[in-house]
Amino acid sequence: MNLSFWAAVPDVQAELKQLQQYLLKTIDLPNQPIHIKILKLLQSGGKFLRPGTFYLFAQLDPHYDSDLLLAGASAQELLHLAVKFHGQVSDDKLKVAHIDHEKPQRNAIYAGDYLLTQYFEEILKTNPSATEFSDHLNAMQRILSGHLSQVQHHFDFTETVSDYFDEANQRTAEAFRFSAQQGAKAAGADANLINLSAELGAAIGMAYQVKQDVELTFNQPKQLLTSLQNGEYPLPVIMALGDSEVQLLLEKRQQVTVNDVKSLQQQLSRKESDNHFIQLKAHVDGLLTGFPTGHASDQLRQFIDQLL
Template sequence: MNLTFWAALPQVQKQLQQLQDDLLKTVDLPNQPVHISILKLLQSGGKFLRPGVFYLFSSLGSTPDEARLLAGASAQELLHLAVQCHDQVSDDRLKGPHLGQANRQRNAIYAGDYLLTRYFAELLKTQPSAADLPDDLNAMQRILAGHLTQLQHQFDLTETVPAYFTEINQKTGEAFRFSAEQGAKLAGATPELIDLSAKIGASIGTAYQVHQDIALAFGQPKPLLISLQKGQYPLPLILILKRPAIQQVLKKRQQLTLNDVQLIQRQLDRKAAQSQLNNLTDHINHLLNELPAGTAQNDLRQFIRMLFQA
């Protein structure tokens, strides 16, 4: 975990350190290749954003229980890690993978499946009611649906901005919505605050994905090349996707070069992409104004500043 990111929010930083220590102790498998792949994910330097959001919104509750919140935060991170594992599996565009690659793909599948079972185990520790479980299952299904929608849009030269937002609302937006809602709910927040938390979380997730897309599109060409060779187009590229010259270059698919990427980057409109992000962050700040004044609201504002400066 990247502890430095959370330095300005020491209480959340402390909770996330405890979470990481707990996950490292409880995620244990006899199969060493699968076990090692999970440990690498846990120690990869990620920011633990979803459990961090969970803990931020848990401060809106009136009856926090440390053990219950730890289980809830664990469930959020385990679901995220499971999806990450499955994302590592190469698609069928790779012809004739060698034995080492095939083994890595198999291990990633098993690791992802195992982490999903751990997600449910931690979820049950939060003592959900019979009415809660369908919501928890539906959230997972919507997140997975978002990733499946992303697969459907691979190499899609007809993808539109509305279609893009539908996809990321399902994927990243839903993941953050679920984290925020669960944090508030498990800490005993009022129904009104739980609903507001869900709206804010969804807005944060959508804006974060756009922020990541902008960083990818205008950053170093190598990461963007990898994304384009997989047929994954960030928002700044989708904004100009209808241009014939852009489509002609993208048709090269895996044969794209760094020179091709640099040519594309020179045609991107940073102002238009940033305008999309500004609209989203303005909406987040408007929703934050509806929260009760106090520590929770202040911490969330600080988190938003940190998130979109990173």
């Protein structure tokens, strides 16, 4: 976990340290190679954004049950890790970084499935009602649907900006939305505040996704090179798919070079992409004003400023 990211929100940072230790003890897979890879992934540079968001919104009420919060936060991270492993199965030619190269597809499926069983085990520790359990299932289905839609658009020159935002809404925005909603519920917030938390979480997730895409596109070319070779087009590239020169470059697929990427970066419009982010960030700021003043909203502001 990247602890430095949460330095500005020390209360959440302390909770996430405890969460990481809890997850490291919880993971117990008989297959040692995969067991070790999962543990390494937990100890990597990830920011724990989903459980961190959960804890942030749980601070709306300081009188919470720490054990129930730990289970709820664990579920958020385990679902994220399960999706991450399953995502490694989407392309037979994809090189897998976190699991053994021998039979990587099968190992990724098993690792993801195992993490999903752990996800449901943590949910059950929160004693959910039938409706609450259904909410977890629906959120998981939406997130997975978003990832499947993204895979369907690999190397797709017909993908539109509207398609992109539909996918991002199901993937990243939904993950943040659900983490925020569940945190507010765990805090015992009223229905209006829970709904506002969910709306703010989704807005944060969408703005974060666009910010990540802009940085991927216009920073170091090697990062964008990997994305293009895998057929995964970030927002600024999607916005230029109607350009015949851009299409000719992308048609090279795995043969795209760093020089090709540098040429592409010069053809793309950063200003137009930044405008999307500016509008999304303004929406986030507007929603935040609806929260009651106090420590929780101050912590949310610190997090948003750090993330976006």
